[in-house]
Amino acid sequence: MVSASSLLLPSSIRDLASCVSDGAVRVACTTPSSTLTATSTTTTSSSSSSSPSTLSVAFSYRTTPQSPTSPPLLLRLTWSHTPLRPPTLSFAGPTASSPAILLRRRKGTRSLPSTSSHPALALFWDLTAARYDAAGGASPEPVSGFYIVAVADAEVVLAVGDLASEFVKAKFQGQIPKARSILPVARADRVVVAAATAATAVHAARVRFAEGAPEHEVTVGCCCSTRGGKEGEEELWVSVDGKRAVHARRLRWNFRGNQTVFVDGAPVDVLWDLHGWWFRDPPGRAVVMLRARTALESRLWLQEEAQAPAFALLVQAFKTPP
Structure with missing residues (x-):
């Protein structure tokens, strides 16, 4: 737990x-x-x-897989930026001790190997058409035009962004199930x-x-x-x-x-x-x-x-x- x-x-x-x-x-x-x-x-x-100027916005998601024998996953996304750098995205999971991975490209895939307690995880993301709030002190988190999807044991364990459902349907022809629950359990904002x-x-x-x-x-x-x-x-x-x-x-x-x-x-x-x-x-x-x-x-x-x-x-x- x-x-x-x-x-x-x-x-x-x-x-x-x-x-x-x-x-x-x-x-x-x-x-x-x-x-x-x-x-x-x-x-x-x-x-x-x-x-205030927002430095970063971090989210933790608690995912409960379909299988009753599979442990919950803790997946974390961190959006950040500085005055000299465009917004960046980091991903960490599936445990609280998992190191964060900076996703340097605007679009790509990444594989995380399995461990003794968690299955292998495939990550897909596309920020090429992401749109951001232009207001003062705007958040580095995009408001639309993006997706971040994670798959483990042939089921979707994370789906973030307005284009996530469309990507899953196109990528897997709608033949992949979704985890029993994907709950955001924490948000942390850092501002100056x-x-x-x-x-x-x-x-x-x-x-x-x-x-x-x-x-x-x-x-x-x-x-x-x-x-x-x-x-x-x-x-x-x-x-x-x-x-x-x-x-x-x-x-x-x-x-x-x-x-x-x-x-x-x-x-x-x-x-x-x-x-x-x-x-x-x-x-x-x-x-x-x-x-x-x-x-x-x-x-x-x-x-x-x-x-x-x-x-x-x-x-x-x-x-x-x-």
Whole structure:
């Protein structure tokens, strides 16, 4: 079974979760008709806000093959770019310890040999017609015109991109089955925030917190400057679909914390650690994580290590590129 500690989330997140007590968790009230219920529904806005520059977006997928005797696979994709280099793609799998492979060509195939616990894997990808979001701070992940397909034991274990189904049908004449489930279980965004250029920095990501759940836009915003020469004016907020779910103030004192909100009627833990942003230089890093719980009565997700992992979104913000 793939545990939460096997995901792409860094080990420092375990320390973050353990430093805040269950007593600090506030479970928001919920109603059946509400998608998200939180202490405030104010939409975040700022005339002086800016989008951080996205360095990389990494996804972990947990695949359950058709055969009941085949172990789950953990496959990871990382999209990254720098100001001096176009977007690149790396692939890692089928275990948490598998090294990442940089896919240097825009189109190609790659074979990964079998091991004692996992079958051989064939990877196919085509980014030649990939289209990217041209907005400021745009993600290196393409929005359309691409596919990434992985095949193991004559079944599709990964299919990403709007052209994936078309490729599988053409390549295998529609005669190859698909794994029982292919679930995204983690997303990690690394961004650089030019704090001096704007009063507010805002980063957005679209995610699903559970299989079959609707897609939501999660926005993380932070105001790390002082206003009117006053200390303690720093603010952090997290919004879901424009509704503010978390709002923390006086961040130099409240640089670590957590809160629980409901999304689609299920609890989602929101944790933040901004200690490194002010007190560790370099690199000056802020971390915000949202992680769905598998059960309301479970403690702050650390007891779920032995279970199938729930979805987690991690946003790491840096003052300068790491």
